[in-house]
Amino acid sequence: MSCHSFRGxxxxxxxxxxxxxxxxxxxxxxxxxxxxxxxxxxxxVAKATVQFLPKGGRPSVGITDANxxxxxxxxxxxxxxxxxxxxxRISTYQKADEDSGEPAAPETIPAxxxxxxxxxxxxxxxKNEFNFDLDGKAEVxxxxxxxxxxxxxxxxxxx
Numbered sequence: 472m473s474c475h476s477f478r479g480x481x482x483x484x485x486x487x488x489x490x491x492x493x494x495x496x497x498x499x500x501x502x503x504x505x506x507x508x509x510x511x512x513x514x515x516v517a518k519a520t521v522q523f524l525p526k527g528g529r530p531s532v533g534i535t536d537a538n539x540x541x542x543x544x545x546x547x548x549x550x551x552x553x554x555x556x557x558x559x560r561i562s563t564y565q566k567a568d569e570d571s572g573e574p575a576a577p578e579t580i581p582a583x584x585x586x587x588x589x590x591x592x593x594x595x596x597x598k599n600e601f602n603f604d605l606d607g608k609a610e611v612x613x614x615x616x617x618x619x620x621x622x623x624x625x626x627x628x629x630x
Contacts, residue, residue, distance in 0.1 A: 502551030503594040505531065505543040507601040509561055511580065515539030516563065516605075519580065523557040523594065552594045559590035561603060564614060581609035 505523065509516045519535040523543055531552035533541035543552050562585040564578035583589050584605055592601050 499546065499549050500528065500553050501596060502545055502549060503554055503596055503599045504551045505533075505594060505599045505601060507541060507603065509535050509539045509541065509603045509605065511605045512607040513604065516561075516580070518565075518576065519561050519563050520565075521603075522560040522562075523552045523592070524560065525553050525555055525557050528553045552599075554594055554596060556591060556593050558588055559592055559601070559603070560585045560588045561590070561605065578611055578613050579607075580605060580611065581607065582612040583609050586612060 507521075509519050509521060515538050516535055517537045517539065519539075519541075521533045521535065521541045521543065522530055523532075524530045529545065531543040531545050533543040535541045542550060545551055545553075561580050562578060563576055563580055564585075565573070565576040567573065567575040578585070584603070590603070592599075
């Protein structure tokens, strides 16, 4: 898996949906509203990207606020996630954005919740609240270290 920013994927999914002209609201499957809170060691996690990835279909994404609260978006003005089982990934990593001047943000969430996620939830019709109290004692991998573990490094891309 590429180690690009999860926020980058968020933008990519929503931009692709917008520019692809995903059609009228009839093309949107049944969605369950998904909200919740992300904490790490009992403390709220701000600016984390929360992704719900179904086995088939389009993922849903949300960003936590200063209190760790999130709400998933599907496409355009559609909130929620497709019904069914989802793998959940939570990440704070963000590459620097030279265009906006936004600095890079390091990963603070252990890999077992993002790159190697062990999280899953089933989204049902109606309201769904999924809170994540993450254990910060597990290994946190920065994307360049993940690449190095995979046999590549940013300093030597030929490996």
